[in-house]
Amino acid sequence: MKKLTLLAVFFMLLNVTFAGGLLTNYNQSAQYIRMLSRNAALEIDAVFYNPAGLVKLENGWHFAFYSQSIFQTREVNTEFPLLNDGYYKGETTVPVFPDLYGVYKKDKWAFSLGIGPIGGGGTATFDRGLPSFEIPISKAVPALAGLAQISPALAVTGYSADLSFDGSSTYWGIQLGATYAINDMFSVYGGVRVMPSVNAYKGAIENVMLEAGGQMNPASAWLTGASSTVSGIAGQATTGANLMYGTATQMQPVIDAGGGDFTLAQLEGAGYIDAATRSLIEGGLQYVGIPQEQIDMMNFVQLQGTYNAVGDELTATAGILNGTAQTLSGTAGAMEDREVDTKQKGMGFTPIIGINISPNDDWNIGLKYEHKTSLILKNETKVDDLGLFPDGVEGSYDVPGIITAGVGYRGLDWLEMQLSYNMYLDKGVDYGYNVRYNSVGQRVKREIDKNYYELGLGLQFNLSEKFAISVGGLISENGVTPEYQSDFSFTNSSNTLAGGFMWKITDKLVFDFGVSNTFYKDDTVVFTDPDVGEYDETYAKTTLNVAAGISYSIF
Template identity: 85%
Template sequence: MKKLTLLVAFTMLLQLAFAGGLLTNYNQSAQYVRMLSRNAALEIDAVFYNPAGLVKMEDGWHFAFYSQTIFQNREVNTEFPLLNDGYYKGETTVPVFPDLYAVYKKDKWAFSLGLGPVGGGGTSTFDRGLPSFEIPISKAVPALAGLSQINPALGVTGYSADLAFDGSSTYWGIQVGATYAINEIFSVYGGVRVMPSTNAYKGSITNVMLEAGGQMNPAPAWLTGASATVSGIAGQASEGANIMYGTAATMQPVIDAGGGGFTLAQLEGAGYIDAATRAQVEGGLLYIGVPSEQIDMMNLSQVQGTYNAAGDELTTTVAILNGTAQTLEATSGAMEDREVDTKQKGLGFTPIIGINISPNDDWNIGLKYEHKTSLTLKNETKVDDLGLFPDGAEGSYDVPGIFTAGVGYRGIDKFELQLSYNIYFDKGVDYGYNVRYSSVGQQVHRDIDKNYFELGLGIQYNITDNFALSVGGLISENGVSPEYQSDFSYSNSSKTLAGGFMWKITDRLTFDFGVLNTFYIDDTVEFTDPDVGKYKEHYAKTTFDVAAGLSYSIF
């Protein structure tokens, strides 16, 4: 049986992105959570969404702090036929998801600072593990069922195991930059985001049990005992082979003397063998399954050939049994408790450029391009029973480039509209190989068919100068291929609805509050396993987000 291992599963990012592309969090302010469209923003959260528009703010200092509480459930339902239960649920709760912004605006210049988790930001916990953990264990049942042919008490009919996995991923973004107003219409931005990043993985496979003889038994000890039992049977078979070969050898002098063509009865009558010898030889033939009527007709050469053939068969059986015993012993080691506890840390840099176009007071257009982030993470490993994370080893975890565009319109009395478009250049990033295929010795690349995009519309209704309500809608469509999806890392296209309010407490202090709910489209992928053939796996997800925050200006 193959060694139980998570293979490259742990190295796959768990995609804890909550609103955005495959790896990117785009939910970076309470205004976004209540509108879902901020790419043409001219308020302080433009530090992230439209930094080239910051020169439209009043001269002075501007600060903002927002926090979100996020709940996400991930459901994997696999039809792999050998599992006890194919349903797995992972829960992610992020109590605090902070964003901090600061802007200093003076005449044609604006200098800005932003801090927030641009990727990840939470821990996903799977109390039952994932199919990639359990499938190798489930295969033990059919793989060991044949032991019942050796000894009925050794027949394996079921299994159980305690599986657990926690994966967290946080990519902080520290963004600094400068904005310059070329004239009243055009302004430009240049900046960089420093991205200190950490992935952490804790996983365990413990208490693996095998059901045999109607009882659940600790797998390592039971397999070791089964190995000893099979080895004992192999020893008995070896002794039997020696007896067969030895008995055949005693017949050779009689055959050499010309007695090979005579039956046992004729040899006894001629005095070549005595009655005891004849009875012993016939008893051996009966034991190995030769009918008595056939024995009466066999000559000595045929009897010798039958004994040698039986010895050969037992010798083959001995080899098979010894091989089985060795496999059981090796499997016993693979069924022992395993644990992984590691972190991966690194630092990346993202150059950012932007342009803002304000043809008049009613219209505003924001454009931004974030370059691809080259990111290398280094292992800091505490426990690695599976040999997956050599301490100090490095791996690539690049984040795709992003182009964003937004159009804002304020020409309708008391209404503000924003339309936003994002495209994530996922085809420019190598997402590695699919863990599900890797676990069965295949290499299938996690291909991207087309780049991920989002289209959002936000509407704000200004009830008074100090209070406004808003709603928003967002459509997201991923471009992943079926080969991309696995239980560890999958993406679902989605639709999101949002709402909230803005309360301008004073001329300097503003409070924003928003909620959103994302409705993901379930996805189904078909896998082919070399042992069981084709089966389907279903992926689902839900996200609910509550955000609030304050912004303050010093004019």
């Protein structure tokens, strides 16, 4: 049975993302939520999506504020056979997911600032914990099955536990950069994103109970009591062994006197032993289950050997029982209430470059490369009963680089189109080890088979100079292997649909609204547990996103 302290590694793997790669939020404006394709944008949200295109804005100041409300559900359905219930549900609600942009444009130059949650931004709550929390506890029932052979009162038939977990992850992105127009066709961008990051984890394993004797008992106290009971039985076995050895020793003088080849009846008849001694020897053997018929046929040497053999067996049993008692005592400690309350804080830096190409007024192409973010987080721990979050210890949590490309068409007064492609360079990041073990009890490396990619198409229909509606679709395909997936941290390929509108209230003030819904593909992974063999586990998610915001320009 794996130690429950291993559960602490689950907290270190949590990631909460909503639209984008394994660790990156790509939903950074209301325009994106209503179109799902902005990599060739020439409006103010180009600060994030196409910063090299910002020189296409009019001279002056430009500001925007957007906020999203996000509702995500995660479901895990496991067929691990020892669990009471294999269905687990986690919910994440983000009432406010803000983005703030500012641009100053002057002739060939544009200077920009963008602030938003580039990763995370929400709290995942699992009221029942997760299978990985509960599986080690569920294994207690079969692991303790042998106690029933010691005493029926020690038969363990079930378990229960109160498990909970809240994990939040927020990686803020503060992006500063400058754009320069080489000529009317080409412009370039260089900038950096500062990423102050905080992970916060609170989890508890409480009220672990074992069912024995038809009632639920606090596991730690019951196991301590069972340890004492088994120790007592071991003591009785040791006493019995000593009695057997003592009787065998007392039989030796009869053998030395030449009575070893005779039965008890013959020895009594010849006067070697009296009736009381014969009854004592027979009674000891009958007590350990040897039938009288067998005793009558055995000679005295065989009877002595039987006493020694029973003594050896009782001695071995006592050793096994003492070992069982020690195991029960150690397991009792592992079944006590455990709590974790820790934060991890740190900061990373992301160099960003981009180029915008405008062959003519109808077409626009945006390209961008974000370098891998080297992110070091330091533990700030309040409570760590699991012993794996030492206060002050640092760890690496790198965010993969991204290559993006977009093509926009604005050749018709009534229609605008954008096609966008994102590739997340996941193969360049070490994602560490899974929380699960393979069939021989080794930690599993979280492998990436290919880079995650997204392909989005957005259409905006201009109904008038002041009002437009839009629709969008996005295909996302992850490149993770089954070894990457676990109940605690999984990713699903998905399809997303979106819609919304733009209202140009004045020449300087614009309102955007969008709604998107992501349809994730269920992913079933086969695990091999060293104790129960193969079983399936299915992961599912849903995400609904509602966004609104305004942009304002000072010409």
